[in-house]
Amino acid sequence: MEIIAIILLILLVGSMLTFLIDSFSSKLTGITAFLFSLAASVVFFTQIPSGYQFKFQLAGLDLQWGLTDYSYYFAYIIFGMSVLALLYSIKYMEGKGRLGYFYGSFLLTILGMFGVVISQDFVSLFIFWEIMTWASFLLVIYNAYYKVKTKGVKYMIFSAIGAYAMLTAIVFIRVHYDTLLISEAIAKGAFNFEQYIYIPIFLLLGFSIKAAVMPFHVWAPSAYSKSPMSFTTIFSGAMSKMGVFGIGLVFTSIYLGTNPENFYWVRTILGWLGGITAVMGTIYALIQTDAKKLLAYSSVAQLGYIVVGLSTGTKLGIMAALYLTVIHAVFKGALFMVAGAVEKQAGTTDMTKISGLIRRMPWTFLVALVSIIALAGMPPVGGFVGKWLLYEALITESNNYILVVVVFFSSTAAFLYSYRFLYGLFLGQEEKDTKDVKEAPITMLIPMLILMIIAIVSGAVPGLIFEPAAKAMEAIGFQDVTWQMSSLTNLWGDTTNLGLISMLIGAVFVIVFVFITLKGYKNTKDVGTKDISTSGEIPKEWENLSFQQDFFQPFQRAAAPLYSMNMNKIWKNLGENLEAFFGFFRKLYTGNGQTYALYVVIFLVVLLLFKDVIFS
Amino acid sequence: MEGILFKIFGAFITALLAFTVGMLFGGLRRKVIARAQNRVGPPVYQNFLDLLKLQSKTTNIAHGFMGHMAPVWIIIAAMTTLMFIPVLQGDLWFENLTMKGDLIFLLYMMVFGNLGMALGAGQSGNPNSVLGVSRGLSQLVGFEIPYFLAITALMLQFQTTTIAEFLNIQAETGVWIVLQNPFAFIAAVLASLGMFMYAPFNIVGAPAELASGPRAEFGGKYLGTMMTGGAVFAFIKLVLMVDLFLGGAGNNNLEGIAGTAVGLLELLLKTFLFYMIPVFVAIVSPRYRTEQAIRFFWKWPTFFGILAIVWALYKNGTFN
Numbered sequence: 001m002e003i004i005a006i007i008l009l010i011l012l013v014g015s016m017l018t019f020l021i022d023s024f025s026s027k028l029t030g031i032t033a034f035l036f037s038l039a040a041s042v043v044f045f046t047q048i049p050s051g052y053q054f055k056f057q058l059a060g061l062d063l064q065w066g067l068t069d070y071s072y073y074f075a076y077i078i079f080g081m082s083v084l085a086l087l088y089s090i091k092y093m094e095g096k097g098r099l100g101y102f103y104g105s106f107l108l109t110i111l112g113m114f115g116v117v118i119s120q121d122f123v124s125l126f127i128f129w130e131i132m133t134w135a136s137f138l139l140v141i142y143n144a145y146y147k148v149k150t151k152g153v154k155y156m157i158f159s160a161i162g163a164y165a166m167l168t169a170i171v172f173i174r175v176h177y178d179t180l181l182i183s184e185a186i187a188k189g190a191f192n193f194e195q196y197i198y199i200p201i202f203l204l205l206g207f208s209i210k211a212a213v214m215p216f217h218v219w220a221p222s223a224y225s226k227s228p229m230s231f232t233t234i235f236s237g238a239m240s241k242m243g244v245f246g247i248g249l250v251f252t253s254i255y256l257g258t259n260p261e262n263f264y265w266v267r268t269i270l271g272w273l274g275g276i277t278a279v280m281g282t283i284y285a286l287i288q289t290d291a292k293k294l295l296a297y298s299s300v301a302q303l304g305y306i307v308v309g310l311s312t313g314t315k316l317g318i319m320a321a322l323y324l325t326v327i328h329a330v331f332k333g334a335l336f337m338v339a340g341a342v343e344k345q346a347g348t349t350d351m352t353k354i355s356g357l358i359r360r361m362p363w364t365f366l367v368a369l370v371s372i373i374a375l376a377g378m379p380p381v382g383g384f385v386g387k388w389l390l391y392e393a394l395i396t397e398s399n400n401y402i403l404v405v406v407v408f409f410s411s412t413a414a415f416l417y418s419y420r421f422l423y424g425l426f427l428g429q430e431e432k433d434t435k436d437v438k439e440a441p442i443t444m445l446i447p448m449l450i451l452m453i454i455a456i457v458s459g460a461v462p463g464l465i466f467e468p469a470a471k472a473m474e475a476i477g478f479q480d481v482t483w484q485m486s487s488l489t490n491l492w493g494d495t496t497n498l499g500l501i502s503m504l505i506g507a508v509f510v511i512v513f514v515f516i517t518l519k520g521y522k523n524t525k526d527v528g529t530k531d532i533s534t535s536g537e538i539p540k541e542w543e544n545l546s547f548q549q550d551f552f553q554p555f556q557r558a559a560a561p562l563y564s565m566n567m568n569k570i571w572k573n574l575g576e577n578l579e580a581f582f583g584f585f586r587k588l589y590t591g592n593g594q595t596y597a598l599y600v601v602i603f604l605v606v607l608l609l610f611k612d613v614i615f616s
Numbered sequence: 617m618e619g620i621l622f623k624i625f626g627a628f629i630t631a632l633l634a635f636t637v638g639m640l641f642g643g644l645r646r647k648v649i650a651r652a653q654n655r656v657g658p659p660v661y662q663n664f665l666d667l668l669k670l671q672s673k674t675t676n677i678a679h680g681f682m683g684h685m686a687p688v689w690i691i692i693a694a695m696t697t698l699m700f701i702p703v704l705q706g707d708l709w710f711e712n713l714t715m716k717g718d719l720i721f722l723l724y725m726m727v728f729g730n731l732g733m734a735l736g737a738g739q740s741g742n743p744n745s746v747l748g749v750s751r752g753l754s755q756l757v758g759f760e761i762p763y764f765l766a767i768t769a770l771m772l773q774f775q776t777t778t779i780a781e782f783l784n785i786q787a788e789t790g791v792w793i794v795l796q797n798p799f800a801f802i803a804a805v806l807a808s809l810g811m812f813m814y815a816p817f818n819i820v821g822a823p824a825e826l827a828s829g830p831r832a833e834f835g836g837k838y839l840g841t842m843m844t845g846g847a848v849f850a851f852i853k854l855v856l857m858v859d860l861f862l863g864g865a866g867n868n869n870l871e872g873i874a875g876t877a878v879g880l881l882e883l884l885l886k887t888f889l890f891y892m893i894p895v896f897v898a899i900v901s902p903r904y905r906t907e908q909a910i911r912f913f914w915k916w917p918t919f920f921g922i923l924a925i926v927w928a929l930y931k932n933g934t935f936n
Contacts, residue, residue, distance in 0.1 A: 356741070358680060358681065358682065358739065359680065362681075369735075373731075376731070377724060378724050378725075378727065378728050378731070379696075379721060379724060379728070384721075384724060387720075387724070388720055388721065391720050392720065392777070395768060395771055395772065395777075396771075396775075396777075399934070401768065401772065401925055401929070404768060405761065405764065405765060405768070408760070408761070408764045409757070409761055412756065412757050412760045412761070412764075413757050415727065415731065415753055415756065415757075416753050416754065416757065418731075419731065419734055419735070419738070419749065419753055422735060423734075423735075423738040423746065423749075427682065427735065427738035427739045427741075428738060428739075428741055428746065429741045430741070490777065492775050492776055492777065494718045494776060494777040494778045494781070495715075495718070496716070496717050496718050496720075496721045497713075497716040497717065500713060500716050501696065501716075501717065501721070504695075504696055504699060504713070505692055505696055508691065508692045508695045508696065509688060509692055512687070512688045512691045512692065513685075513688050515841075516684065516687055516688055516837060516838070516841060517684070519671075519837050520673075520674065520675075520676055520836075520837060523674050523675045523676060524675075524676040524677075524678060524837075525675065525676070525677055525678070526679075526680065526684075527677055527678070527679060528679075528741075529679060529680070529739070529741025530741070531677075531679075532679070532740060532741055532832075532833055533742075533832070533833070545741060545742070545743050546743070547743040547746045547747060547750075551750055552750055552753070552754055553750075554750065554751055554754045554755075554905070554906030554907045554910070555754035555757065555906075555907075555910065557907040558754070558758070558906070558907040558910035558911055558914070559910075
């Protein structure tokens with residue numbers, strides 16, 4: 001049996017088995033799911049080399065599975081994040097109901113994602129895409145099992161639109177090019193914007209809905225924040241990246257083309273959509289009071305940067321997009337895990353209700369701190385590398401000078417919600433009701449710490465990620481992609497030496513930290529958060545000193561015009577108008593037999609009158 | 617080995633210079649403002665005395681780990697940024713790591729300290745501090761936009777992102793960038809008003825209203841170390857401006873110690889003159905509310921920033 005089928009089988013069997021095991025022992029479910037995902041990834045990384053291919057026939061169709069360097073790059077993210085998320089799930093999901101349902105769908109989602117990246121023909125791509133979407137839909141409504149109508153409906157509608165768009169494109173490819181293999185379609189120019197323009201547009205529509213690009217992002221914030229956090233880790237970290245995978249695939253014809261200037265307007269439109277996504281995601285993230293929602297909006301914004309990177313079509317830009325794909329999975333995965341840990345231990349992630357958890361959950365805070373530094377894009381942590389590549393790509397290699405300012409605005413405003421997240425959950429006044437909160441269990445901490453270490457290491461030695469990314473870029477048609485192990489160089493030859501920066505920061509950190517700790521060590525008192533001076537008065541024990549509501553009110557006031565734009569409203573209006581429109585047709589169904597008889601007569605009359613036109 | 621020792625010695629000298637000049641300029645500012653208000657004012661060395669007092673306090677109060685760490689973050693940001701900025705052109709003592717990092721890196725590194733301080737202020741639990749942080753971060757989004765526009769314009773016009781290259785270009789052509797792209801200079805100067813956080817943009821730490829805002833809960837060695845970092849940062853901002861727009865310093869034909877001395881004098885003169893811009897504005901200004909400040913930065917400074925980019929594109933021949 002083919003090894004790639006074995007992996008799919010492991011995941012499928014695991015999915016069913018966990019579903020069954022739940023009825024015997026709900027404790028074993030999580031461990032089983034974790035072991036199955038571990039087994040699948042071990043088999044994958046040890047047995048399957050890049051360039052592997054497997055062809056077979058099914059119902060008269062030529063199907064083909066395999067891995068190029070490009071899909072291998074995404075497979076890294078899928079398996080890496082899935083194993084960590086499932087390890088995290090064991091404790092996170094403990095004590096919740098319907099675990100078989102949860103883990104079964106979870107493994108099925110992994111199967112779907114893996115299937116998407118290994119598909120080399122459109123039929124399997126579509127089937128796996130649908131498995132992924134439907135399995136993840138089950139997880140989105142996990143917390144709202146009895147209120148499906150209101151909670152998951154946006155995600156379902158948008159996913160369905162995306163799927164139909166994709167199916168249409170696939171059918172057109174079959175009609176116009178007589179092939180179902182992706183590589184053949186690319187070779188024949190099916191993704192080319194100059195021949196049948198609706199094919200790439202429909203495909204892009206399908207993929208960008210999954211990547212939550214403006215204006216199709218409205219499903220994302222609620223879906224990300226409503227699902228269980230252990231799933232959101234891969235929902236935002238890996239599954240949204242399937243959209244990125246697809247956009248990259250569609251753009252190969254642009255990248256491969258000898259003259260990318262031909263596609264200037266396509267790239268510009270997509271780039272601007274990415275930029276606006278980043279800005280809107282950011283400004284809505286910073287007014288949230290729920291940490292989960294904040295992270296969800298921030299995910300939308302970060303995907304915007306990736307799309308901007310893809311749209312540049314230059315080496316540095318694609319490198320930025322691929323690098324951000326991984327690093328976003330790493331730090332956002334860690335942050336969703338942090339939010340989950342807080343939710344599990346403190347009962348809520350509403351920042352107006354809890355604060356000052358730093359002394360209760362120090363390790364979780366450490367992970368949150370490093371991940372937030374990565375999110376804000378500050379050196380010496382990995383996020384900075386992605387930002388640097390993106391800016392330099394936009395300034396030196398592309399001519400989108402206004403777009404670079406839009407991206408910069410969004411990433412500066414990201415400092416605001418970065419701070420909001422840390423302050424809201426971990427800093428601020430330590431209230432009595434959070435006194436009994438304990439640190440998260442060790443199996444939840446381990447995956448978070450692993451992700452944190454990856455974030456730190458990739459800041460000093462980003463070459464570890466550049467290497468597979470460069471290979472992936474060569475697989476989609478770039479030549480001579482250069483990279484260095486620990487420094488960055490742009491087109492103009494300016495370098496930033498990350499190794500030196502990390503060493504310098506480390507050295508200064510040690511020196512100053514030792515100095516400030518040892519100086520007057522005995523006379524340094526660590527007092528609580530009630531021992532403060534507010535305008536010279538010492539606050540009483542019962543005084544409420546929390547500052548959590550309307551945190552960035554000045555910014556909101558200054559940026560008020562931006563906030564008046566709301567995509568949700570536009571979609572809602574469209575929905576209502578469509579409802580009114582279709583309501584007109586509903587009136588045809590009167591329920592009266594005589595009316596229906598009249599319709600039949602009218603139909604026959606029309607047929608007779610226009611028979612020459614219709615049947616000619 | 618000798619090379620490394622020389623580097624460390626050079627870094628030490630640079631840090632010492634930055635610290636001294638930063639503190640001295642702080643004292644001068646107080647003196648200038650006092651004279652403008654017809655007061656005698658404190659002596660120029662007053663800041664050194666303040667620092668001495670703070671560092672020799674016997675008891676120190678920390679409000680938890682992040683409060684303890686805040687000064688460390690600030691010093692990290694200050695020292696790292698300083699090492700990547702060319703202080704004296706072509707002088708081996710001050711070479712440090714100037715060719716190893718570029719403007720985008722510096723832009724992010726300069727915010728690093730602010731975030732550290734914000735986290736420290738956050739953990740103190742003082743609502744006034746956090747209010748200050750909220751205002752400070754909002755204002756940051758305001759002035760970073762024109763600043764970024766200005767330096768993007770420079771990058772586009774001269775096709776480089778390394779500061780040392782900007783110095784070389786100015787030395788070769790003999791024309792300061794302030795004349796080659798005046799709009800970028802205007803945008804950067806207006807943005808730097810916000811960066812220095814003097815009036816009218818001093819609502820972040822408004823003493824009468826917020827009890828000095830983010831710093832409210834810091835004292836003793838913590839406040840002292842933060843003050844040191846702040847002084848170095850003031851120097852960094854000034855030198856960066858002088859390097860980018862006013863031709864830098866140390867570009868003379870003299871040999872040895874005389875060349876360094878003349879270069880240092882030139883540096884002091886240029887930075888001082890530039891420093892007087894935010895100081896004089898502060899003397900005659902009342903205080904903006906945060907949203908007014910942000911709106912201000914998004915209007916005229918941003919307009920000049922966009923003009924600077926258009927000018928840069930015109931100059932480097934994109935429109936031809």
